[in-house]
Amino acid sequence: MEINQLIRSYAAHSPPTIPHPTWLAQLNNQIILFDLLSQYSDHQAGRTWKLRFWKRIITVIEREFKRDPVLYQEEEIDERILNYYISLQHQQQPDKTIEEIELHIYYYGPINERDSWSKINLYENKASISQGTTGLRSWGASVCLSNYLILNQEDILRSTPDNQSQTTTIIELGSGTGLLGLLAYQLNPRNRVILSDFNQHVIDRLRSNLDLNFKEDERRNISVVNVDWNDHSKAGICHDEDWNGRTIVLGSDLVYDPDLVPGLVTTIKHTLKPQHCSSSGGGSQSFGLICGTVRAPETWDLFISTCGEQGLDVEYLDVQKSIEYGNPNSDGIIFPQSLDQSIDKLKLVKLSISD
Template sequence: MEHCDQSQTSDRETLNKTDVLRDFQVSFFAMSRLVSFPWTFLEKELESNKSSDLILDILKQTCLHSLCRKFPPSVRFRRLFLSELIRREAAGCDPLDELYDALAEVVGAEDTTECYKSYILPGGDAVSLLENVALISEGTTGLVTWEAALYLAEWALDHQQVFTGRTVLELGSGVGLTGVTICRSCSPNRFVFSDCHSSVLHKLRSNVQLNGLTEPTVSVEEMDWTAATEERIKRIGPDVVIAADVVYDPDVVGSLVKLLSKILSCSSAEVFICSTIRNQETYGGFKQQLETAGISHHVMTGAVSHVFPYNRASSIELIQLYT
């Protein structure tokens, strides 16, 4: 019985370490806020065991991982992350050469306005995107990944049958997180990314190519919501239309609702809109305009699998539209 108890304890410790290493990896490549990392587990482990093995394992899953060589997070982020590791190591165990070698690589390196973020999928593959460091740049918010896009991607992973074998049109694709995740995991027959800002489209095309997605299965199109015609929508022939974080500016809500009305009137597409509700007045105005246009909506309830790291305290709502 004693041997059995020891074995179960060992299994729990192994599971915990595996989970913690994955948490470090997922958070590191998505450039999550450093306070969200599982530092407490590391500190407790170093208190009970003065070995630097766990720190080396963390390094192997982050800065020394092949994904970091290919698609590195920002220099500043890596520098701060390594400094946090060194602070814990200095208090708990012998110096680790690999840790200081990794820091030496980034200490003199120059920061850039762009960096890679990688979002680890459940199977272990990663969606890697080139994003801007600043939240707003070149007059647009479309050069970074926002929370509603992450939520919608998680919902898609839980509801792959909605997209499998179908033609999907995404409005306001941004840097491409949701669409690339769907293309990589849900086997759509065709996927059309769209946006209207030239800088966003340039980065979107790069990210689509970066993730190995090619025409004719996948395409990136410029789409001005005020100019999109029913003929163009029919030519695309969407079975599913999705959009994430497109309801944030009252000035564009009217053109979005008009486009959604055209889509619903000239196709039989299922339409899903995912929004982070930052301003209740703006979001309420969007729903009011939908109602005025004769468009009803249904709030999609139920939890989604936690795949990507982001602030889950945010108010995010996914709705399906219909007439």
């Protein structure tokens, strides 16, 4: 249903598919549209994006009126749309940082069954690079891997794969906004989930997004930790005694700086098989899923070769279904940016300890 596609796009601040002009020009349909989208308009975050969106809606309607004089005589633009657009224009920002932060809502679930949708709420920065990091907004690779998790959740996120006494621990490296880890926890809160990053601004945002999605009594098995990939004395995120089960490492857009590759691979390896695990422990069932938009092939190739040198098996996985699942007319999490120019650059690999 076209209107459901638009709701998902609007909530996620993703490039929207605007309804057909003839449909939009009818006042009753405008009323339906505004009623459905107004629930996402009660906060100042994302003002600039909303201004562009509603200006586009008004422009489409006005053009249709000019094209069809009969419509112009019989219909009008919903007064609430005009008033809301004007209020956005005159809205005063009490703090400069509010303009930079947007609330993105990522829905997933059967597109035509709105009442059954699940959602992840994320505070994200509008700017691609903010406070010295790219980790304050979500990117295409994280959505691609998120959709892969949804499509394969029975295999990946099952709590006890073989041994009822073992736990499954999900670790997201370079969590950024936390989309992957929060989704993994939402899909199966019985697993232990660890969100990690190094930049303190990102750590603070992770904690805010955790609070945004789960009440305090729902956060028993999820935590946020600071991890430096180059601090090899702490490679491997957890060292407690109950680390005896299966570990799954998740990461998106981690491979961008060749200087960070050795530390990243060491961290992945030690996390998949902590020092105190025996060969019969959870390490043999553990694996990593790393997704990236390959903008610098030589850096990606360095990552793959370093994995091999450190004893990690690399298996390329098909991402086509995950990409298609993120289309506005599908059931998955919608991509926050247009991927027209980078779809072919999305790569997903599964990493495991070599036998």
